[in-house]
Amino acid sequence: MLQTLLGDFPRREYMLNGHNACAGCGPALAVRYLVKVSRQEAVIVIPASCWSIIAGVEPFRSLETVVLHCPFPAAASVGAGIKKGLEAVGDTRTQVIVLAGDGATFDIGMQGLSGVAERNEDLLYVCYDNEAYMNTGTQRSSASPYGSLSTTTPAPRAKSSPKKEIMKIMAAHRIPYAATASVAYPADLMAKMQRAMQVKGFRFLHIFTPCMQGWGSPVEFTVRLARLAVLTRIFPLYEVADGARYRISSFPEEHIPIEEYLQGQKRFAGLDESQKALLQKEVDRNWAALCRQADHSPFISDD
Amino acid sequence: MQFSSKSGWPRPGVLQETVPTPMNKTGSWRFLTPVFQESNAPCRLACPLESGIPHWLNKVRQGDLQGAWQVMQVYNPFPAITGQVCYRFCEEKCHRASWDEAVAVREVEKAVGLWRHKNYRTDKTGQNGRLKELAGKKVAIVGSGPAGLSCAYYLRQSGAAVTIFEKLPLAGGLLATGIPDYRLPRDILAKELKILEAEGVNFRTGREVGQEISLPELQAQFDAVLLAVGAQQSRRLQVKGEKLPGVSGALEFLGDLHTGRRKAVAGQVVVAGGGNAAVDAACMAKLRGAREVSLLYRRSREEMPAHPEEIEAAAAAGVNFVFETVLQEICGEARVEKVCALHTAPSRRGEPLQVLPETAFELQCDLLIVAAGQESNLPALDPALQNAVQQANKKNPARGSLNLENKLFAAGDALTGPASVAAAIFGGRQAALQLRQALGEQPGTAAPEPSGRTSGFNRGLLPPAETATPDSAAAFSEQFKTRAAVYPGIAPPLQGPQEAIGYDNLNAFLYPKQGRQVATQQEAGRCFSCGTCSRCGVCWVFCPEPAIKQEPDGSFQILLDYCKGCGICAVECPAGVLSMEEVPGHGT
CATH class of the missing domain: 3.50.50.60 (FAD/NAD(P)-binding domain)
Structure with a gap:
């Protein structure tokens, strides 16, 4: 353990340096925290995504644990199958973690994910969300926010639909545990991972991982943008138990306008004032709804 | 591809035939290199002692009061005294004031001083008379x-x-x-x-x-x-009647009270002057029994050279301030009986004083304390x-x-x-x-202040003095000979013009907003450690490679073979000791 300003962190790294992520990669940072918690007691299933590359192109490996690469839409099903196989040979301890990007979660893997969630398979599904298909060069996904530019929604025709609310979809499946986390709050992220590892059944982590190349920001602002996303309430941190009981993990003290988050990201360069106001209204409404939900049916855990 | 198991099936676990990525030296991708350089905290530049405040606050944060004293005494051997009387120049400049509230540096300093008072014996074994450079002088x-x-x-x-x-x-x-x-x-x-x-x-x-x-x-x-x-030589006011009995200089008055030559004060006391000595004397006179104390100052309260802290204390004690007033004459037969005073036009310090002649008034006076400055x-x-x-x-x-x-x-x-x-x-x-x-010491034995740039944090938090004063007495004797020669145990003055690190360079968002804490250790933990590596580990936490490694001694090292130069560490460092620079020979 290393005592830091942000909390205590295990020193041991299970992610090796020399991996192929771009400089300032948010997903690489998120997985570094995750594998510090899961250690070597997990099988990681990776569909086509940035992490297909970061985990190592044959014969390289950057994770010191068992990794299985699988087809794009099949991650949840493959993970469930591995878990069943492990149980069949008597291994109930090893966790199976699916590590999928937003494309493989929100779009291409949606049916498998929904099926696995509905069957409540004993699986931990981690979605690292960088809000577009970044590995193939920034095509919009259904996780891309309203007003963002990509190669398939080029200026001036920015994305006109809002971001898909994946947490509501997962809550609607009434899975035992779902949570959002951000790379800017690693202690919170690792605590949620820890909690998810202890729950039996289907668990879902939605991790906000900025991609500076795709978003058009200076690479050093990965963590700053992730923090601003939480502080501006555009990506609130919360947990949902059994799809109904909510707990907000962090209440931003002051109301920072989303303008601060939007500026400096080239993907939002096309937004005019009225569109920003619309986005702000949407953020405020979502936050109010979340607060009402948390007040109405609080999630009080043992810890 | 060969599997390690003889049966030909993979065993659970990591396949040994795959190649770990560290052979891939991603450091060659780098354009900018994180460079480590400490700079001065604003508190240090504001302190008349140039005390390395973040250094010893960091020690207190870790609960190591002995270590804090070891660092402190290099700058200030009497923290118990300054912890009582210092005017807190440091707290005025504290960057934390822009976030929530300045760190209560003086309170922590006092705690370190009182710890030293309480634990003098243990601390003495490590120090007393061990240094012999000046033996016989x-x-x-x-x-x-x-x-x-x-x-x-x-x-x-x-x-x-x-x-x-x-x-x-x-x-x-x-x-x-x-x-x-x-x-x-x-x-x-x-x-x-x-x-x-x-x-x-x-x-x-x-x-x-x-x-x-x-x-x-x-x-x-x-x-x-x-x-x-x-x-302590009191300046004269140059007015009539100054030689009369019952007229005293401020420091003489305070000295008489403290040495017991004067037991109590009675009657009407008038103090002339606006410095710390005047305010102290007025306050003491009031507390020691004067019926009424009037302090005459020739300009307004804002212009008083006395420290605001003192002025507030005197006002709370019941001293009556009369501003924009000068003494004209001291009257009395055998001793002082009353003083004549005049009002002045409002003016700022340094401007010539304009007396308004028709505003003369008299004040009863049994004791006149003159505090017109000391020489x-x-x-x-x-x-x-x-x-x-x-x-x-x-x-x-x-x-x-x-x-x-x-x-x-x-x-x-x-x-x-x-x-x-x-x-x-x-x-x-x-x-x-x-x-x-x-006295014949070899010149140039004083270690220079930490400066220069590296990509390692190996000097990090510690001033050279701290490496010269190991924590335990046992380690002391062995290391003493080599290290004492390196550092004299007396902080050298800062050289040349110094600039404090700006608030913009810090990442205050890593600190929860909270007011002053009662517990010393928690209060010390509120320090942003501006410009001083506190080994907080934030750079390590946020490195996506990970290309930052902690050495056994607690310092951090950037592995330049793998650092891709993203610069997250420089943005996130709460102390602002990292910056991204082009370094020739690194990357392209």
Whole structure:
């Protein structure tokens, strides 16, 4: 353990340096925290995504644990199958973690994910969300926010639909545990991972991982943008138990306008004032709804 | 591809035939390189002692008060005293004030000082008389005020035989006679003096240099002499009636009260002046029984040279302030009975004063305390000294202390005029550095201040002094010989113009907003550690490679073979000690 300003962190790294992520990669940072918690007691299933590359192109490996690469839409099903196989040979301890990007979660893997969630398979599904298909060069996904530019929604025709609310979809499946986390709050992220590892059944982590190349920001602002996303309430941190009981993990003290988050990201360069106001209204409404939900049916855990 | 299992099926676990990525030296992708450079915290530049405040606050944060004292004493040997009387120049400039509330540096300092008082014995084993560079050298210090005492502390640490000459029967100088006892409880001063005595400093109280023993005699008997006689000569007001009985200088009045020559104050007291001495005297008079105390100052409250903290204390004690007023005449037959005063037009400090003649009024007065400023005691000791000071200042100017002639030094208020306790301690420290050099120490043994740039944090938090004073007494004896030569245990003054690190360079968002804490350790933990690596590990936490590694000694190292130069560490570092720069030979 290393005592830091942000909390205590295990020193041991299970992610090796020399991996192929771009400089300032948010997903690489998120997985570094995750594998510090899961250690070597997990099988990681990776569909086509940035992490297909970061985990190592044959014969390289950057994770010191068992990794299985699988087809794009099949991650949840493959993970469930591995878990069943492990149980069949008597291994109930090893966790199976699916590590999928937003494309493989929100779009291409949606049916498998929904099926696995509905069957409540004993699986931990981690979605690292960088809000577009970044590995193939920034095509919009259904996780891309309203007003963002990509190669398939080029200026001036920015994305006109809002971001898909994946947490509501997962809550609607009434899975035992779902949570959002951000790379800017690693202690919170690792605590949620820890909690998810202890729950039996289907668990879902939605991790906000900025991609500076795709978003058009200076690479050093990965963590700053992730923090601003939480502080501006555009990506609130919360947990949902059994799809109904909510707990907000962090209440931003002051109301920072989303303008601060939007500026400096080239993907939002096309937004005019009225569109920003619309986005702000949407953020405020979502936050109010979340607060009402948390007040109405609080999630009080043992810890 | 060969599987490691003989059966031909993969075993659970990592396949050994795959290649770990560390053979892929991603450092070659880098355009910018994180560069480690510490800079000055605003508190340090505001402090008259130039104390490395973040350094010792970090020690307190870790709960290591002994370590905090070891760092502290390099800058300030009397934290218990400054923790009581300092005007908190540091807290005025604290960057944390822009976030929530300034760190209560003085309270933490006091806690370190009181820890030292309580644990003197244990701490003594590691230090006392071990340094022998000046063994056999005899130094006389004239005056036992803060400057003299701090010089005595440092010289004693170097093994010199130190004798302090004090004309009053009690030691402490202004600390004993000038500073009101509600600001500095006298038991703290007594304990500090007792520790110095135990360290081996000789006190000769009641021996006035110039009366019982002359300065040339002192110079003949000792290897070096330091004049730390302070500035207690009250200036005259130059008004009629100033020689009347019942008129007293502020410092004489305070001295009489503190030494017991004057037991109580009664009747109507008028104080003329607006400095700290005037406010202290007014406040003391009120607290010691005066019926009414009026303080006359020629300008407004905002223009008063006294520290606002003092003014508030006096107002709370019930002192009546009369602003924009000057004394015209002191009237009385055998002793002072009343004073005549005039109002003045509003003016700022430094502007000429405009008296309004038709506004004359009278004030009943049983005791008039004149605090029109103080002057150095040096000319009273020897008129030629004033000249020597000017000569030395021209030849070899230094802050806080001066080498007047061969083996004759001056320091503290005697040199600078009335300043603060902290400034006087700084003067004594400076004098000790100069004395060490003059008494035949090898020049250039003082380690330079941390500067320069590296990609390792190996120097990190620690000032060179800290590496020279290991925590345990056991480790001390072994490491002593090599390390003591490296660092003298006296902080050298900051060289040249210094700029404090800006608030923009810090990442305050990593600190929860919270007001001052009661617990010392928690309060110290509120320090942003501006410009000073506190080994908080934030750079390590946020490195996506990971290309930052912690060494066994707690410092951090950037693995340049793998660092892709994203710069997250430089943005996130809460202390602002990392920056991204183009380094020739790194990347493209």
